[in-house]
Amino acid sequence: MLMNKFAIACALGSLCTLQVQAQQSSSSSADAIAQYRAMLADGNPAELFEAKGEELWKTRRGPKNASLERCDLGKGPGVVKGVFVELPRYFADTGRVQDLESRLLSCMETLQGLDAKQIAATAFGRDEQKNLEGLVAWISAESRGLKFNLPQSHPQEQKMYAVGKRLFFFRGGPYDFACASCHSEEGKRIRLQDLPNLTKNPGDGVGFAAWPAYRVSSGELWGMQRRLNDCFRQQRFPFPGYASDVTVALATYMGVNSKGSVSIAPSIKR
C-alpha cells in the first residue's frame, strides 16, 4: 500500500528514480530500508511540524495569554538552540529531572496558565498533545547536528541514570519482557527492522539520537514520550504515564549512553 502510494507520488517527481522496483540483488533488507529512508529524507514531513512548533513557541496562548519565549529549557529563558542534546537534566525550579516534554508542560503551566495534568492525560495527537508534537519537532530541530551531552553532575541526574538502567533491564508482564530483551545485543531485529543496542552508544543518528521522528506508517510525529509509550505497549506493560519519572529515567539512561553521538532529530521512520 505504502509502496503504491510512494510509486505514484514518485512518478510525479521527474527526478525520482524508481529504484525500489528495480532492487539491486546484493543489498540486505537493512540496506533496502536505509535506501528507502534516504529517498524519503529529502521530503520529511517533520518540517511541517517544525514550522508549526516555531509559531506555537511565539504565539500568546492560554489563560495568561503568554508565549513560551520565556521558557527555560536548561540554557536560560528563551534559549532553544542546543538545549535538546542536553535533556533530560535537573531543573532547580521544579526540583525534578525533566525531559523536553515534561519541561514544556511546566512552562505551559507556569507561563501560559494551561493545565499540565490535563495535557498529560490527553490522548496522543489530540488538542494540546498535537501542539506538543510541533514544539518537540522544532526544538529538537534547533539542535540538529549537535552531539548529545547530558549533564550528570547533579545527584538527581545520577540517580535518574541508575534508575533508568534498572528499568531498562526490569523484566515483567505477561511476556516476561524488558527493554533489554530487544535492545541489549547487536544484530537483533524484529521482522526486517534492525534493533539498536541501547545499553551502549549505538552511534550518530541511531536509537535515542533519531527521536522525535515522523512515522510514515502512521503519518504522525512521535516524541520520545510516544516512542516509549509504544515500547511499553509492545511489552504488554501499563504505560507509566506521560512525562512520568519512569519515562524520564529511561530517557536519561539512553541519552547518557548516547554521549557524543550526533542528533538527527526529527528524523523519518518507516
Add this chain to the structure above:
Amino acid sequence: MADPMRIRAQAQGGNAVVRVLMSHEMETGQRKDAAGKTIPAWHITEVNAALNGKPVLSAQWGPAISKNPFLQFTVKGAKAGDKISVTWVDNKGDKRTDEATVA
C-alpha cells in the same frame, strides 16, 4: 484554513528543482474510526504550479496519495529570482496557495 506548504526551489543548470511538502490529512474514505463508522474521504484533488504566473504543472490527485504529501518536479528555464507558486484544492473545496522564490 489549512497549514502552509513548505516550498523549496533551487536553480540547477538552467532549470529549477522544486520540492513541495503539503500539510494534509489525505483521508481515503476507506478507513473506519474506533466506533466502526467510516471516516469520510478528505483528500487533495487538484494541484497546480505556476512559474511567474504561467501554469507549468497541473495534476489530478486522489486517495492514493499519502498523508502530508511530498511533490518534486523540475521546471525548465526557471532561474534565480523567479516566482514559483503552488496551489492545491481538496474535495471539501478547501484550497491553499503558497509561493517561493527560486534560489
